[in-house]
Amino acid sequence: MMHFDVITLFPEMFSAIQEEGVLARGIKKSLLSINTWQLRDFSDNKYRNIDDAPYGGGAGMVMQVKPIRDCIAKIKQTTPDATVIYLSPQGEKLNHQLAVELSRFESLILLCGRYEGVDERVIEHDVDREISLGDYVISGGELGAMVLIDAVSRQISGVLGNQDSLSDSFANGLLDYPHYTRPKVIDGQRVPEVLLSGHQAKIDAWRASQAQKNTHKKRPDLIQHNNY
Ligand code: 4FN
Numbered sequence: 001m002m003h004f005d006v007i008t009l010f011p012e013m014f015s016a017i018q019e020e021g022v023l024a025r026g027i028k029k030s031l032l033s034i035n036t037w038q039l040r041d042f043s044d045n046k047y048r049n050i051d052d053a054p055y056g057g058g059a060g061m062v063m064q065v066k067p068i069r070d071c072i073a074k075i076k077q078t079t080p081d082a083t084v085i086y087l088s089p090q091g092e093k094l095n096h097q098l099a100v101e102l103s104r105f106e107s108l109i110l111l112c113g114r115y116e117g118v119d120e121r122v123i124e125h126d127v128d129r130e131i132s133l134g135d136y137v138i139s140g141g142e143l144g145a146m147v148l149i150d151a152v153s154r155q156i157s158g159v160l161g162n163q164d165s166l167s168d169s170f171a172n173g174l175l176d177y178p179h180y181t182r183p184k185v186i187d188g189q190r191v192p193e194v195l196l197s198g199h200q201a202k203i204d205a206w207r208a209s210q211a212q213k214n215t216h217k218k219r220p221d222l223i224q225h226n227n228y
Contacts, residue, residue: 002032002103002156004149005075005082006142007068008112009050011036013142017149026159034149037075042067051115060116068111068122075109082107083128087141087148088117091130094148096170098131102148103155110148112141173222175215177207 006014014036017023026032040048044066051061076082083105092098102108111118111127123130133144153159170176180191194206215222 001030002105002153003079003082003107004032004034005079005107005109006034006036006112006145006149007039007071007075007109008036008140008142008145009039009114010112010140010142011038014146017146022159023150023153025161026153026156029158031156031158032153035075037071039063039067039071042071042074054116062116063113063118063122065119065121068118069126072109072111072126079107079109082109084109084111084126085129085131085148086111086113086118086123086127087132087144088113088123088130089132089135089137091132093132093134094144094151096151096173099148099151100155102152108152110141110145112145114140172211174211175219175222177210177214 008014014034018027018034023032023034027034039050043050050067051063054060054062072084085108087110111122131144131148133147138144180195184191184196192206194202197203
């Protein structure tokens with residue numbers, strides 16, 4: 001059983017991954033669990049503020065140390081060995097290899113930033129790892145946390161059911177081969193003849209070569225940095 005604790009100002013966002021699809025099934029089968037924590041519950045004032053103006057001036061607000069530190073301490077009462085991940089543009093970029101690595105952890109605490117992010121002292125003292133979705137501006141860490149939970153949970157044995165993560169096209173570091181379904185012809189576009197041949201060895205060889213060609217053409221960077 002793998003466990004995720006998410007610290008966020010928007011816990012409702014996580015219903016998107018908890019109530020639908022592969023993750024919902026994993027939760028139902030008790031292979032994983034997700035707990036969300038409303039950071040405002042750890043505020044020390046009646047307005048439930050958790051942010052304040054930046055020292056040195058400038059635009060925006062900064063998430064304060066105390067509510068975050070108290071929330072992490074509360075979570076660690078039950079999972080003292082949990083690894084704290086801050087979703088942040090400064091982080092190591094999430095990829096398949098990192099998702100596989102994280103799936104071996106028992107318990108992850110995912111800290112989602114808003115506003116201008118967290119007080120630097122949180123990163124120094126409370127965060128074990130910073131992970132990024134990619135190089136673009138987004139409004140908060142929540143989408144990053146959801147992508148991470150999805151990618152990591154798929155690697156937990158049993159979550160996917162019949163189609164396992166080993167047959168994920170990306171498990172070999174390449175893009176997928178092209179897929180076709182009925183009908184055989186639509187608007188003059190035909191399904192490649194080999195797929196109708198019933199000759200499985202030929203089909204497998206065709207798919208492997210298509211995956212290779214596809215990757216060369218569309219994502220040559222994947223071949224350059226192949227870690228598999
Ligand atoms: N983003 C950049 C440079 C400076 C700031 C940002 C930015 C959300 C709290 C962080 C961003 C990207 C990938 C979380 C971006 C991610 C975030 C992520 C993120 C509000 C402060 C902020 C040079 C990357 C464009 C806003 C670059 N993966 N600041 O987006 O949390 O997880």
